[in-house]
Amino acid sequence: MRDFIIFNPTKIIFGWGVVENCGEEALKIGKKALIITGKNSTKKTGVLDKVINLLKEKGIESVVYAGVTPNPKTEEVDEAAGIGIKEKCDFVIGLGGGSAMDAAKGAAIVLKSAGNLWDYVALPNKKAKQIEDVAPIMLIPTLAATGSEGNPAAVFTNSQTQQKAAIYNPAKLYPKVSIVDPSLTVTVPPKQTAEGIIDIIMHVLEEYLTGDTDCDLQDRITEGIILTCIENAEKVILNPADVRARTNISLASTVALQGLPNAGRYGDWVVHPIEHAITGIYDNIAHGSGIAAVLPSYLRYLGEVKPDKVIQLAIRVFGADEYSDEQELPEVCVRGFEDFISSIGLANNLKDAGVKKEDLIKIADKLIEVSGIPGIIGNKDKLMKLLKDAYKE
Amino acid sequence: MRDFIIFNPTKIIFGWGVVENCGEEALKIGKKALIITGKNSTKKTGVLDKVINLLKEKGIESVVYAGVTPNPKTEEVDEAAGIGIKEKCDFVIGLGGGSAMDAAKGAAIVLKSAGNLWDYVALPNKKAKQIEDVAPIMLIPTLAATGSEGNPAAVFTNSQTQQKAAIYNPAKLYPKVSIVDPSLTVTVPPKQTAEGIIDIIMHVLEEYLTGDTDCDLQDRITEGIILTCIENAEKVILNPADVRARTNISLASTVALQGLPNAGRYGDWVVHPIEHAITGIYDNIAHGSGIAAVLPSYLRYLGEVKPDKVIQLAIRVFGADEYSDEQELPEVCVRGFEDFISSIGLANNLKDAGVKKEDLIKIADKLIEVSGIPGIIGNKDKLMKLLKDAYKE
Known part of the structure; x- marks a missing residue:
């Protein structure tokens, strides 16, 4: 067995119905949320509205970017972060499956470290720009799959080059808090x-x-x-x-x-x-x-x-x-x-x-x-x- | 399944020989260590001297209390903390089995919250005093048993009343860092x-x-x-x-x-x-x-x-x-x-x-x-x- 460090600073709130806590938890990390989600399902199921309202009840404003597609594209993340910068959001909520959560991590980078997301992706023949700072991240999975809610990794696709690659950064990319509510997954087909x-x-x-x-x-x-x-x-x-x-x-x-x-x-x-x-x-x-x-x-x-x-x-x-x-x-x-x-x-x-x-x-x-x-x-x-x-x- | 929170802020460094890192890790949490250990084995095996020297190499002073007995007594902890206060130690290292590690947690309480350790123990007919502050804790287990290195619990015995009871405090009692080196356990009988x-x-x-x-x-x-x-x-x-x-x-x-x-x-x-x-x-x-x-x-x-x-x-x-x-x-x-x-x-x-x-x-x-x-x-x-x-x- 090799040496390793166990250190996971993400606070994970787990349980049936715990999404109700999202406003209270958001209060601890910011004042205005950039909510990043997919095009359809969180609207259809009503969970997006629910989260917006739970935030509002605690006096937290939010702006929604609902344009993330499966295998999230770096240009989507850049677009979302642009909205977050313009709207002066100070934290990011990823609501959805792995694509929305990974996109939220990406947007949290661009929101604080400037440039485009692809700059921060390393490839065998391309060095990554160093991440300077990351906006606080809250993740709310609506699908049990990627585990993005408990780790400092995210995968993105560059649709121009058709390249798909990961960013992994334990020093910067752990979510501050993740709200894992299995009841949000019952509508998953x-x-x-x-x-x-x-x-x-x-x-x-x-x-x-x-x-x-x-x-x-x-x-x-x-x-x-x-x-x-x-x-x-x-x-x-x-x-x-x-x-x-x-x-x-x-x-x-x-x-x-x-x-x-x-x-x-x-x-x-x-x-x-x-x-x-x-x-x-x-x-x-x-x-x-x-x-x-x-x-x-x-x-x-x-x-x-x-x-x-x-x-x-x-x-x-x-x-x-x-x-x-x-x-x-x-x-x-x-x-x-x-x-x-x-x-x-x-x-x-x-x-x-x-x-x-x-x-x-x-x-x-x-x-x-x-x-x-x-x-x-x-x-x-x-x-x-x-x-x-x-x-x- | 009930709702729960996963949040464990202890940094655990795990691996054969990782005790070598203890000086470097100590640098991050304090300047003068109160080392708490048992009466015999860590002296006999040489690990106590090793830790003292590793600290010294990084410019960290230490004072040793080597009086912890199995089922650690509250008066031992009070005595250890007294030495730590007198010697102006700013963090505590627990080196040994569960008794030494639990005693270190107890001493870290008394070092910063004053009074006697037994004040902080609750019983069915006795309310516990509130823990105000706790000195940073580093634990180095030399025995695989209690798991004290990764949790906010400690068990103490009051030898006057023959009562044995636990303190459990997730807000205050997690070690800052634990160094889990299985090579330290090979001498355990x-x-x-x-x-x-x-x-x-x-x-x-x-x-x-x-x-x-x-x-x-x-x-x-x-x-x-x-x-x-x-x-x-x-x-x-x-x-x-x-x-x-x-x-x-x-x-x-x-x-x-x-x-x-x-x-x-x-x-x-x-x-x-x-x-x-x-x-x-x-x-x-x-x-x-x-x-x-x-x-x-x-x-x-x-x-x-x-x-x-x-x-x-x-x-x-x-x-x-x-x-x-x-x-x-x-x-x-x-x-x-x-x-x-x-x-x-x-x-x-x-x-x-x-x-x-x-x-x-x-x-x-x-x-x-x-x-x-x-x-x-x-x-x-x-x-x-x-x-x-x-x-x-």
């Missing part, structure tokens, strides 16, 4: 709910699969998050208003990227960057669907080159007998995830997800350009083999 | 190592066994902590210098009481208060041994009145077949813990732990006096029945 669940699982799987192998407690916590997701996914698909299932999935989402499951180990992030390359090209494929389409093939690949954790998942998550044939165990895990992904209504391969075969090479090139080939994959031939396997003709 | 492991397990079991039953993720994390402890206990008993086992047990200790496993549920703490009553009378019985002697009987009692979680442990931790006879499952868990406790060299009943039969009634009375009868037990008859069962004549 089944497909998006499923995509969120896959996203949560992948957040803990990346480091687990290829990171340091002596992290027994982190392994157990990771498996606990996955089991919680799998068991509650079935319930929430049957009954979208299931309080217990929604609550546990929301908590899993927040905990997954809050620091502990991935502490002390360093693995290759593989499925996320591949997915970023996919959705950098296919704006209509949501993050969770992109992950679901690649994960089984990645597990099959690992079953060949680094099978230990795939076998451990087969036993601890999918109930395989540990005395089974070692050769067969990885496939129990691969099929376990394939079946799970199908059972929650998502495509478990790239073809069914809507990717065109001729774009596989474009996806590979995009990955190489934006984040390089992950170490565990090694070279472009192996990457193409994995993508073709994921395409499943 | 087998019995103390085992006692620490039982303590860790009990910290997560109390709320798990009787708290809200819809906390799926917290259940999994709790079971993960217990499994990590059980699996690594065997290794560390065989080889006290096992890096992986020591590291995972240290992490389990810190995580157990850091907030997450017990978040969102509220159960009866039963074994801890009974144990506090025991060691309030038997100063020679260590905390972990007291817990080990009571836990199996408490589980047997729960198997009769509230069996769900005892059954869940039988299945998820002790590998029982979930399709076994429901009547037999609780006993799988009880025997699982009895065997585990014996296997690590501790007594799994009060008689073997050295308690006299005629003192059972004194233990019951002490419990009633200090913290009252836990709700799940209900009355003194049932409490005596449990204690007699734990005595195992």
